[in-house]
Every structure is written in structure tokens, then in C-alpha cells.
Amino acid sequence: MAHMSSASPATRPRVRFAPSPTGFLHVGGARTALYNWLYAKKYDGDFLLRVEDTDRQRSTDESTRAIFDGLEWLGLSWDEDVVYQGANVARHYADAHRLLGSGAAYRDFTPPAEMEQRRAEAEARGETFRFDRGLAELSPEETAEKLARGEPYAIRFKVPEGHTEWYDLVHERIAFPNKDIEDFVILRSDGTPVYNMAVVSDDIAMGITLVMRGDDHISNTPKQILLYRALGAEVPEFAHVPMIHGTDGKKLSKRHGATAVGDYQHQGLLPQAMLNFLALLGWSPGDDTEVMTMPELIARFSVDGLHKKAAVFDPKKLEWMNGQHLALIPIDELATVVAPLIERAGLATVADLEARHTWFCGVLELLRIRARLTDEIVAQARPFFVDAVEYDPDAVTKQWRDAGTTSDILAATHDRLASLDVWEPAAMEEGLRKLAEERGISGGKIFQPLRVALTGLTVSPGIFDVLLYVGRERSLARIGAAVSYLRQAV
């Protein structure tokens, strides 16, 4: 679409994210919010939040809270006050009546039950039900009569002849013949607004310049454009982004595992990794770049890179992405994120970690490269915090098979380390390699049993780093304890 410049907006853009508070913040919603947020940041616009709570049956305060929490965790902060759609029903009502007054809409006295019956009958005959304006729109006399009798009525929009089209920022031109659009209800007979009416009324009031939302709204768009025009308002730009599917190609749902962003937060994901991953699910910078920080994402984001095709959510790649960000994040920042988790695991208090900040960061440096989730960091941090380790049975059978020779080697290892002048990796390695040479065994024959003695496990960071961060006293004590344990076992 050469004639549309989607590269940058002419006026200060105002975009919005408009979730219904009927559940938790879904990854699909989070991504829509992200794209809107990115767009606002990129072009120095406003990112507004509107809670579409007009469905009183399904909307809950708990959901509203969960959506706020999710957005806050992700760092997708919004401008201005949150708009609650339910607070604007008076305006929606007034706008619907304005349309009635101008002749763009009409009263429909048909009881909902009758409409339903007609629909069912048509279906029973195997026909496609078509709404018949001729049956719904009454003459002025009939209308006046029913009005006088106080009969309830809904207000329907009178869809004009012709066709409705727009240049979607992701799909380019989309057109609908108006004959395929029924005269839709904009105000129910109980006086409450229907979705399309509320959305358009609110978007106009909020000064929204670009409506970026899921492509499940494509068929609502012509109705909304018609409403803008009938209301005499400027039609905003539209960008319909694709859906996110589960691994079976179906719309993402609970069956596909975690779909709420809160679940990922609790699984040990970094918000920037979640955002980076989500950004790439429906958008591409145009080259092979994948791992990006938020500033990079803002700099590179463009609606031109938005995709048309639904993407499948791959948790494996999300984890990989998190691993990349774990390696990228400034260590102090990581310490801030992990410290509360360490405390929750009962290993140390946040205050304690602050007091030993340098040491703590050193431990994190050791673990971050090996972990994909912050939870894994916490699990692997255990040996650095506890007083005595528990021996993993598998580790014992694998590395301590022969208790006699193992205890012998560990005892020698203990003495060699204890004789060191300085407690630092280079000296440790030199001493232990020399010991191995003297005994005519490989280094691994010393390092592996030692690893079990220090951590209780078969896997850990480099053994000299473990010795360094566990510290001289505790290391020697643990090795001694292992020797006793093995001698007792003999």
C-alpha cells in the first residue's frame, strides 16, 4: 500500500488496549497490549487502558485486578486513568439515540424471542437466515402507536447501501459488501449498549487514532466504520494482528498449559523475555535478530513487520529466550529479581543477601548461564546457602561407588586444599591436579567425588568456583563430613 504511509503517524498517536475482565491476562492479550505499547513508545504517543466491563455477568473485579497485575509485571504501563466502559453507558445511550434522531438507526419492536424463533425456523428449513429490515422497521404511525403503548424496543443501525472498506495496517485493503452486514442492534431494549456501539463511542471519546487488536475483530470493523461515519466522527486507522494458537493449531486455551501471563511469572520467567518472545510471535524486525532488550524492541518495532498469519505458541522457545535474557540482564538487576525467591525458598533473607551482595552476585554469575528459569537458579543455589548438604542417592552410587578409595581420595583432597595459602581457584586447581598426577589418576577422579561432597549432586558449576563460593571453612567441613560418611559406610 504505497499510498498509505504506515511508517509513522501524522499526528500524535493514541492507542488503547481494551480487555474484558472475564479472566486472567492471556498471552494473546498481553501481546496485543505490547504491540500497542510499543507503538505508543515508538511514536511518542499515548497508550490507554480501557476495561470493557459492560458484560456484568462475566466481568469481575478479580479479573480486572489480574489484568492490571499482569500488565504491571510486564512493565506495560498505561497513560492517563483507566477507562471503565461501564461508566460510559449514558454516553453510549445518548449516541445510539443521536443515531436514531438522525435517521441512521431505527426502533425495532420485535421481541428477541420472536427473532430467535424466526432464526430457528429458517435453520430448520435448511435456509440461511437473513435479517429482514422490512419486517423490523415500522411506519411512523405504527411506531408512534407502539411507543404510546410503551412497548420496549431495541435500536438497530440502518446499514446503508454500498460497501465498506479500509486500508488495514497489516492486511492492506479489506472490503465488505454492505448487503452482507445486517442491521445490527446498537442499543438493547433494556437501554444498554451493545459492544460495537460502546467501543466506537468510547474510542471517539478517547481520541483513539489507531485501533490495533486481534484479527477476530475484522468482521466487526465495517460495522464500526459505519458507526463512526454516522456519528460524524473521523475514522481511525485499523491494524488487525493475528491470533496465537496452541501446538495443535487451535486457538490457545487452558488445555495447552499455561496461558495466563501470571503463570509464567510464577514459573520463573523474566518479563523482558516474555515480552521479547511475544513480540516475535506476530512481528518480525525483518532480519535474523531475535534476542532484544526493551529499548531495542521499541527502536525496531514497526507495523510494517506485523504478520498476517496466526502463530503457534512454543513454550520451549520461550524458555530458551528466557535463558538468553538471564545471561543478558545486568547482574544487580538479576539479584533484585532472585533475592525474594531465595528468601521464599528459605535459604536466606533479602537483607542477608544485600549484606553479602558481592558474594551473592558471584553465585548468580555461576548459575545464570546454566539456567533457563529463575526457579532453576534458586534450586541450584541451595548448596551455596545450606550448612550441610544432602547426598543425592544417584550421585552416591555413581561417584562414590567404592567407598574405600573414595574416602581416601577425599581425605587427601581435604588435606591438599587445607594446605593452600590462598583460597583461590588457580591455586586449588594446581594443587588438585598435582595430587591426581601423584596418584596416577585423572583429574575427574578427584573432581567428581569432590562435587558430590560439596553439593550432594553430580552437576554443579565448575568445581573450583564451587569451592570459592562455598568458602574455605564450609568446603573443608563438607569434605570432612563426606569422608566420615564414607568410612562409616564401609
Place this chain on the structure above:
RNA sequence: GGCGGUAUCGUCUAGGGGACUAGGACACAGCCCUCUCAAGGCUGGAACACGGGUUCGAAUCCCGUUACCGCUACCA
């Protein structure tokens, strides 16, 4: 059913007429590195849905078919 949307490795994608024997990433397999595990490096298998056009030439443009998705409510 009607209308609309979409269609490149298993998955995320690059590609916008010749640079494509189709590139990268995740996952998978092997190798290297190595005290274990990761990380990292290297290698490998793996895709243009199908059929017609347009063109000297199509993954790229057009049409159709198929498949999938969405909408079709006095839900949002």
C-alpha cells in the same frame, strides 16, 4: 451455509520476479570444548499446500481448489 482472513522446515520466521541447489532461530541428532551440567562453536536431517495462469523467468503477481481460523447474537 454466507461473509471475511490466512497458507515457506515439526514450531517461530527471512524472502516482496532473477542474488534461492530457499537463509536464520527453537527443537532434534552428531562432533568439538571440558572436572559434571549448562553456555558456546561446528555439522546434519527438515519447508515454498495443490492446480492453472501472467512472464524470458515466480516462494514472490493474478485466479481457482483445498485446509485451517474468525465472524455470522438484544456476548465482548
